[in-house]
Amino acid sequence: EAQVTQNPRYLITVTGKKLTVTCSQNMNHEYMSWYRQDPGLGLRQIYYSMNVEVTDKGDVPEGYKVSRKEKRNFPLILESPSPNQTSLYFCASSLSSFDEQYFGPGTRLTVT
Amino acid sequence: GIQVEQSPPDLILQEGANSTLRCNFSDSVNNLQWFHQNPWGQLINLFYIPSGTKQNGRLSATTVATERYSLLYISSSQTTDSGVYFCAPHDYKLSFGAGTTVTVRA
Numbered sequence: 001e002a003q004v005t006q007n008p009r010y011l012i013t014v015t016g017k018k019l020t021v022t023c024s025q026n027m028n029h030e031y032m033s034w035y036r037q038d039p040g041l042g043l044r045q046i047y048y049s050m051n052v053e054v055t056d057k058g059d060v061p062e063g064y065k066v067s068r069k070e071k072r073n074f075p076l077i078l079e080s081p082s083p084n085q086t087s088l089y090f091c092a093s094s095l096s097s098f099d100e101q102y103f104g105p106g107t108r109l110t111v112t
Numbered sequence: 113g114i115q116v117e118q119s120p121p122d123l124i125l126q127e128g129a130n131s132t133l134r135c136n137f138s139d140s141v142n143n144l145q146w147f148h149q150n151p152w153g154q155l156i157n158l159f160y161i162p163s164g165t166k167q168n169g170r171l172s173a174t175t176v177a178t179e180r181y182s183l184l185y186i187s188s189s190q191t192t193d194s195g196v197y198f199c200a201p202h203d204y205k206l207s208f209g210a211g212t213t214v215t216v217r218a
Contacts, residue, residue: 033205040210042198042208042209042210042211043198043200043206043208044208045205045206048205058205059113088153090155092206097202097204097205098142098143098202098204099143100143100145100157100160101145101206102157103147103154103155103157105153105154106153106154106155108153
């Protein structure tokens, strides 16, 4: 089944403890991106990747890192999480930046 | 980036009713997607529609790119249609509107 998977789905952590949210797609898509969703602010793009080893900042990249070493995986790294990074995170992928994007199930992160 | 306005912000429907959701966007776009976010938070693709009209069951969408708007029609609404509907025009990335929250009452 064609899909985007994210892990973990739910995470409660403490300020400053490094964490990684994994994202994987099995559709051979070149374009992948991360979004966060916050009440009243909608979905905003954090980082995107046009292809392996090519990543760039989205609208709200501060406090996040990404890497794209393989086509299928695009992990999101929070090196020192803070409470303002409490949010619902989505990974998405598509053939290219202009093609239909498919979203993962979301990761609900709480930083205390 | 592209500015996106969705209306109405909230919509309460009786089961079986029809409705129209509107999405206005500020710039020319390559494409546009409609999503449904269900009560569990999952984003479900509804339509990928740069222009013209598409139909999928009780849902249909129309995009008039030259006039910078898109419409989503829900016919014979069901309680499972409840949730938030987002439109997201593409230029080089998706730009999301604030969404329309739809509540369908039995």
